[in-house]
Amino acid sequence: MKILLLAHSFNSLTQRLFVELRGRAHEVSVEFDIADSVSEEAVALFAPDLIVAPFLKRAIPASIWQRHVCLVVHPGIVGDRGPSALDWAIMRGEQEWGVTVLQANAEMDGGDIWAQAVFPMRRAKKSGLYRNEVTSAAVRAVLEAIAGFGSGGTPLPLSLATNVRGTFHAPIGQAHRRINWSSDSSTAVLTKIHAADGFPGVLDSLFGVACYLYDAHAATRQAWATFADAAPGDVVARRDHAVLRRTADGAIWIGHARPVQTADDADKPLKLPVADWFAAQCAALPELPAPLMRPDAEWGELRYREEGGVGLLSFDFYNGAMSTAQCRRLREAVAFARTRPVRVLVLLGGEDFFSNGIHLNRIEASAHRSDDSAADESWRNINAIDDLTEEILTATDQITISVLRGNAGAGGAFLALASDLAWAHGGVVLNPHYKNMGNLYGSEYWTYLLPRRVGADAARDIISNRFPLSAQQACEIGLIDAVLAPEACGLEAQALRLAAELAASDDFAERLAAKRDRRRRDEAEKPLQAYRDEELLRMRRNFYGFDPSYHVARYHFVQKVPHAWTPRHLALHRVPRQKETGVAS
CATH class of the missing domain: 3.90.226.10 (2-enoyl-CoA Hydratase; Chain A, domain 1)
Structure with a gap:
């Protein structure tokens, strides 16, 4: 088939689907969903048999989904609707989660179901779950949906689905993620930071500076026992680039932070190791180095x-x-x-x-x-x-x-x-x-x-x-x-x-x-x-x-500047037709 991948960016899931579909001899082109008119033009140029949307931040325009079958990959179980699906699943401690492939219509996440795939949840960062379990489940579900579409099948309306556990949920905000250092256990703090890892982080503070927290790891009792008298919330030690922070019942390691942008900041502050943002404060902390050969529970890079x-x-x-x-x-x-x-x-x-x-x-x-x-x-x-x-x-x-x-x-x-x-x-x-x-x-x-x-x-x-x-x-x-x-x-x-x-x-x-x-x-x-x-x-x-190309590209990458166009090596519909060469075809 001719399949157009319509995506916000060429993220890990989009790349995985790109290689999987090309490996199955589909003709695949990519368009970044920059604006309705750009996506409409891409569809007109490529004339795809099918459109697959693995990663979007806005709805597909009606001008496209009313004329073409558009498969939307939703990182949630059947019936799950609303943004922050994976965030909520982590916060609720779901034991099993999944991916649903829906046909786009006027109702966000409410389209008919082409396929689904489930996976057991593990205690991990959202970004890690997305790159592994979610991506693998999405590939299975998308391939099943494409096979069904290719054989003339039809999707299942949600109203006819059985054993539906998913429900609509509101967007998750910082109020839901807020850490109470005095009462939250280490498990609770890790869950909140894990559920926000990658984006947007948990809004908190370090050394009196408002910032978003990322990259949290459990600390062993051996690591924090020396600081048992410290108050919950206190930053008590350092290791590599991270700091050790007490919780109500123990401690966690925090590896990365991003200060809140102020009116004086020309650019958004970068997500960096804690020791980079707070070099002097970290240098004053006692160091707890991690030996290369140590028990598995003891965190270190x-x-x-x-x-x-x-x-x-x-x-x-x-x-x-x-x-x-x-x-x-x-x-x-x-x-x-x-x-x-x-x-x-x-x-x-x-x-x-x-x-x-x-x-x-x-x-x-x-x-x-x-x-x-x-x-x-x-x-x-x-x-x-x-x-x-x-x-x-x-x-x-x-x-x-x-x-x-x-x-x-x-x-x-x-x-x-x-x-x-x-x-x-x-x-x-x-x-x-x-x-x-x-x-x-x-x-x-x-x-x-x-x-x-x-x-x-x-x-x-x-x-x-x-x-x-x-x-x-x-x-x-x-x-x-x-x-x-x-x-x-x-x-x-x-x-x-x-x-x-x-x-x-x-x-x-x-x-x-x-x-x-x-x-x-x-x-x-x-x-x-x-x-x-x-x-x-x-x-x-x-x-x-x-x-200056490298410096410009690096700046755009780290600042997450929105794409102005789709790279031509991905948007095959925007380059003159020619014989494809290379090992990736």
Whole structure:
């Protein structure tokens, strides 16, 4: 079919549907829902058989849904209506939730039902649930709806649906999210912050400054026992970039904050680590560092453990962004793991993202400091992630494996490819390119890593086409080595089993010798430093040159400036028809 994806932006769900539908030979084009007239024009140009709306912030105009079947993805169970569906589900402690695919009509969320899919809820951030459970359920439901539509089926009116549990709910506001530090338990506080994570955050304050809170984690009794006499609401310690704050019955870690915008702020304040916004206040707090090897319940960004001959290193950075300091700490962790008596080192990344490369929010923040600049912080950050990538590339005493539990993009995708093997689950989406960020050239040794895996021609296509790739597509072209499981559930256990088998294999010594031999041959042919120097020469022009495209694109990205148009590589209906090329088609 010809399917038009009508979306507010090319978010994680829209990307997943894009790759899933293209992988099933549908002709897919994307249009950002900027205005009624723009969407109407897109429909007229593309003449789709079906319109799918995975992520919208306003209603589809009647001029479209009255003439075309429009499938709307609603992140709620059958009968659920109103905004903030997932927020309310988390706040109410729902044990099971779902996604419903509705046919657009005049009643918001009230259309006839084409398909539904349910999933068990887990205690997690809204953003994590959306990227994992909601997205997977949405894919299942949309594919079912498309199959029904293609076979001439008809939707089910809500009035005929059975066992309807969902109801209409009003928009959720900050009054519903408000934290009472004197009486709210740690579980209650975590629930409120989790339900607002990503957007809009929970309006509260830190160090007397009104701000929105994000990125909360449970704290163990061991972490807060020293501060048992502190009053609920007191900020008592720091770890990495986060602060420890007492609750009525314990404490939680708060990782990120965004001050409330004032009349003096030309731009909306950025969401940044708490220690960035409140550097002096955090520096005065006692530090509670988290050892790399520690119990699972003790929160920290980096964690290392060993099982048999396998070392497992996770790095759960918020939204997958890696600052200069985080890259340096992760490099130190990799260096530590290289000294351990393990044969195989598994890099697990984070639960929601493996990595998304350099930290654009922190870079943008540097543009507003009198003693720094965005160009300088960009340069420090890219060199730090290059150092990290090199640490992995030169680990010749172990077999390294990247296990993608979540999506990977830009430099984070190439960081994953620095390992000898790269495994993922079927729900992972990769964006192994840079040009969407103001024609950024990129580094992380991609000019060495990408052609080595897929060949020079395919490498050029991947970088220039700028399409997302499903894990299956990436595996088929050799970008990654295996898709181990359909979804994230069970991936880590399966990866550990296979890594342990590799560590215990009879031919392990031969494999390791072959790795060392190839690294020696590659280095003799062209040193890693040469690849890095060439890449950084181009990156220096992006950062310090006359073309401001990267700085403009970064500003628009972090400030969430509304799109003025749909990128032409996605809006195929707006470019002259030509033969499509590239590995993503």
